[in-house]
Amino acid sequence: MTTRAALFAGLLLATTAATAQEIKPGSAFLSPEMRRQQSDEARNPGFLWVEQGEELFSRRSGETPACIACHAEPGRSLKGAATRYPQVDAGSGKLLNLEGRIEQCRTQRQKQAAFGYESPELLGLTAYVASLSRGQPMSVTTDGAAKPYLEAGRAFYERRQGQLNLSCRQCHDDLVGEKLRGDTISHGVSTGYPAYRLEWNGVGSLHRRLRACSLGVRATQFDYGAPEYLALELYLAARAKGLPLESPGLRR
Ligand code: HEC
Numbered sequence: 001m002t003t004r005a006a007l008f009a010g011l012l013l014a015t016t017a018a019t020a021q022e023i024k025p026g027s028a029f030l031s032p033e034m035r036r037q038q039s040d041e042a043r044n045p046g047f048l049w050v051e052q053g054e055e056l057f058s059r060r061s062g063e064t065p066a067c068i069a070c071h072a073e074p075g076r077s078l079k080g081a082a083t084r085y086p087q088v089d090a091g092s093g094k095l096l097n098l099e100g101r102i103e104q105c106r107t108q109r110q111k112q113a114a115f116g117y118e119s120p121e122l123l124g125l126t127a128y129v130a131s132l133s134r135g136q137p138m139s140v141t142t143d144g145a146a147k148p149y150l151e152a153g154r155a156f157y158e159r160r161q162g163q164l165n166l167s168c169r170q171c172h173d174d175l176v177g178e179k180l181r182g183d184t185i186s187h188g189v190s191t192g193y194p195a196y197r198l199e200w201n202g203v204g205s206l207h208r209r210l211r212a213c214s215l216g217v218r219a220t221q222f223d224y225g226a227p228e229y230l231a232l233e234l235y236l237a238a239r240a241k242g243l244p245l246e247s248p249g250l251r252r
């Protein structure tokens, strides 16, 4: 690193608190038409997944209690829940994202086999629960037991990686607004996920998006739900603190 680059990096670090105010949600980088479509429940295809999730939430099979048996009036009782994930699970001390919490209820409270990451069921339920917090400000806990995870996520975000030797920060802070293969580089905010992506022809999780970014710089793609991506997800959520949750997002 040249002295000037080092200075620049130092400045960036020093002004993190100030720049955090300017971080914009993913929708700010969409065309006006796509932005309208994202906010319109009738025209955003992600809501098909939300509807399937809502249906599954109330479905009982045999002796298994439905989600709604324990989470009555979800529109009220789970409103805002998604804004507080990832969070450290009090019981295990592990970092759980929303998908992880839902799988925990599935296996421990419904006593059923896990749905599996990226299954239609888990995507639907996650999109549904997230949609109940649409417009609510992100508010993850970053101190106490969450702190080491946050720091690991921050380190990941700043580490250069892959054959292209690029960090997340180099694209999502330093090159915001630039074009890359037809995309406009955004601040890399997580609040639109699960999101409907035209390229996927369906809804995908944040970890699917992260795997695409890892592949883009020819770096290791971690598994869905891997600790590395969970820590990164916490850092992204902390970075987006106060921004409105906008899942299901609509992306190219
Ligand atoms: C070579 C540049 C580049 C690097 C490095 C990179 N990304 Fe991305 N990322 C993109 C592009 C391009 C997109 C799609 C357009 C957009 O939303 O920014 C994207 C999208 C995203 C999104 C989705 C934003 C949204 O609202 O849909 C997230 C989150 C994200 N990146 C996080 C990361 C993280 C975390 C890292 C580091 C592991 C990373 N990216 C590394 C280029 C990059």
Ligand code: HEC
Pocket: 057, 065, 066, 067, 068, 069, 070, 071, 078, 081, 084, 101, 102, 105, 106, 109, 110, 125, 129
């Ligand atoms: C037998 C009761 C029971 C069932 C069935 C159940 N849950 Fe839960 N769920 C709970 C309890 C209790 C908690 C609080 C756990 C904690 O905080 O440690 C919880 C927590 C949650 C949370 C986190 C709420 C928050 O504010 O952090 C979500 C989301 C959730 N459940 C979704 C689901 C979904 C989706 C299903 C169905 C697949 C489901 N639950 C089935 C009892 C249940």
